[in-house]
Amino acid sequence: MPKRVDHAQRRTHIADALVRVAARDGLHAVTMRAVATEAGMSVNLVQYYFDTKAALLHAALERLERQSHDRWAARLAALPRPVTAYDFVEAFLAEALPTDADSRTFHLVWTSYAALALTDPELAAQPFVAGPDRLERRLADVLRQARENGALDRARDPATEAAHLLALSHGLGAGVLVGQRTADAALAVLRAHLDRLFDGPGPAPPPGGARGG
Structure with a gap:
């Protein structure tokens, strides 16, 4: 009986x-042949599942995003209850910083993909910004709830603040990757911004506010 393929x-x-x-080698070194060799299979088999390099890159980004979500969920589960809006957002953004091997890989690959997409129409056509868009919407939802609960100044716009936080996180992450600052220093900058953003601890965010794909 033929072996069933998953x-x-x-x-x-x-x-x-x-x-x-x-x-290991940089995104510029990624080819179908290099991936096939790493995976221990033929180039034809890789191409059977992914007919273009762009499709393969996008699948890898989706895989990294799911793994990042799982790590963030573990961070959230470890926080003391009730989880404040401040702690929720801090855990959310800290996972996006390259503070360990896994998060460094995520940040490195995503940033490299974005840079390549600037000059590669095929890569740019892939919806790789969908992940950041989802994160921004989730952050905005949590900040909106925090504002309603009095933890965030009512004069602040949740959507604008969410965009600020993600931009800050991405910039700090890039700085860590190139050695501009340490991961601990980046976290300190992030926390200083959160201290200014929140007026009080506030209650926990609503269920379902976790980052997801």
Whole structure:
């Protein structure tokens, strides 16, 4: 009887191989052949699942985003109850900083992809900004709830503040990657901004406010 192939598992295996190549050698070194070698399979088999490099890159980004969500959920689960809006947002943004090997890989690959997409129409056509858009909306929802509960000044616009926070997090993350500052220093800057943003601890955010894909 022929062995049953788990196609979803095989796609994940290939995406993980791409991430390893990108983290080790840089995204510019990613080719179908390099990924196939890393995955221990033929180029034809890789192309069976991903007909273009852009499709493979996008699948790898989606994989990294899901893993990042799982790590963030673990951070949230470890926080003391009730979870304040401040702590919720801090955990949300701290996961986006390259503070360990996994988050560094995520930040490195996503930033490299964004840079390549500036001059590659095929990469730019992929909806790789969907993830950041979802994060911004989730942050805005939490900040909106915090404003209603009195933890955030009512004069502040949640959508604008969410955009500010993500831009700050991305900028700090890039600084850590290039050695401008340490991860601890980046976290200190982030916390200083949150101290100015929030007027009080506030109650926990509503269920379902966790980051997701």
